[in-house]
């Protein structure tokens with residue numbers, strides 16, 4: 001254990017959240033900032049997910065920082081390596097690498113009355129006035145516990161831990177899961193694998209997207225005339241905001257999305273039995289709507305087979321599905337997503353009066369405006385509860401949260417307030433509103449179980465409104481939502 005070091009703002013995580021927080025805090029004049037990052041580089045999601053075909057599912061001009069527009073995106077939906085390189089460049093240009101303590105994993109944080117006392121698993125100790133969590137929601141791979149999994153003789157890995165030393169050409173690959181990652185990597189591996197067997201518990205809705213290379217002349221235009229780039233971003237923003245209507249069950253929007261999906265399915269899949277197998281048994285939008293131009297064509301290939309069931313057990317190289325079908329495989333790839341709602345609960349954080357965060361959240365994740373928790377002074381969660389989206393870029397949500405936090409910190413400084421925590425009644429009203437509004441959405445009543453929900457079926461993950469509404473709410477919320485906390 002090293003000696004305790006001091007800083008003003010301690011940020012945990014160097015993904016989009018942590019980087020945007022550091023950039024905006026510095027703009028406001030806060031200089032004493034440290035970023036703890038458990039890995040060895042910035043990038044978060046885009047450093048961790050390197051599987052073939054990894055890409056964003058909202059256009060890159062929208063899925064990037066407003067403060068750091070990038071005229072050079074090579075495709076409409078940039079691939080993971082390009083997004084990661086963009087984040088590294090932003091971090092280099094802004095001098096953020098100097099703020100980073102890499103290889104440091106937040107182990108615990110305790111409010112000591114004036115400061116947060118933070119310990120890392122690797123033995124660092126920090127004292128900070130403000131603690132900001134930018135740890136993300138999709139970074140702890142979820143691998144289901146399947147009887148006999150240990151007996152599988154070949155390589156088996158999660159999509160977020162891709163084994164790049166393994167050549168899948170000529171191999172029989174079993175893919176478990178049909179979520180956002182599988183939809184991207186299955187079309188890629190199917191090009192060379194001898195056989196790909198996809199275990200699908202529930203079919204997703206997969207819609208086409210207007211992807212493709214951005215022509216060099218257009219990139220030059222974005223470089224030379226920044227207004228054109230801003231117009232493109234604004235255009236994408238408004239188009240993606242319109243998608244919100246699908247989740248609200250507006251008939252015309254739902255019809256439009258359903259027609260688009262059906263056309264895409266029927267264009268690639270001619271076998272009625274396979275069409276039926278790929279038809280989701282729930283309302284569109286209940287689970288995340290996925291986007292790909294390659295998924296259905298990949299499933300139509302001769303070397304790809306879909307088993308309409310999860311894996312029940314593994315005996316050596318044999319995988320047996322719940323419906324009794326059995327196959328032999330050389331490699332297993334878990335496309336089974338991440339621990340989402342329980343990832344935040346795992347944090348060992350102790351607030352005022354020794355209150356553990358796990359206790360404060362025993363009846364479910366909650367945070368005022370998805371950002372701060374009553375009883376936990378000067379602690380802010382970026383992409384906290386109720387800030388996820390089904391229809392637009394979450395970078396916009398992070399930016400709205402960060403703008404709110406830095407404005408609050410600024411105001412505290414000018415008013416001579418050392419610490420604040422949200423008023424419990426403000427937080428309770430926000431949570432009641434969230435639960436009420438979400439209960440009538442397709443996410444809660446569309447006939448599916450999804451990773452948006454916790455063990456009780458509550459949805460603490462998503463923001464029910466448009467991004468524009470959240471931006472307006474965050475811009476309006478001020479110090480009145482918080483109570484000063486005595487640090488005497």
Ligand SMILES: Cc1cc2nc3c(=O)[nH]c(=O)nc-3n(C[C@H](O)[C@H](O)[C@H](O)COP(=O)(O)OP(=O)(O)OC[C@H]3O[C@@H](n4cnc5c(N)ncnc54)[C@H](O)[C@@H]3O)c2cc1C
Nearest residue numbers: 013015016017038044045056057058105106135136393394
């Ligand atoms: C494959 C994939 C594709 C996606 N595509 C999109 C998309 O197209 N559009 C969209 O809006 N969203 C997308 N998302 C969601 C994506 O996670 C967010 O867009 C965004 O990357 C979140 O940024 P973040 O900084 O909050 O979290 P992350 O990117 O997850 O970064 C969190 C960082 O915190 C670090 N960390 C975690 N725990 C600790 C700890 N205890 N101590 C120290 N460091 C820690 C991690 O190592 C990581 O670097 C995608 C997610 C995945 C997995």
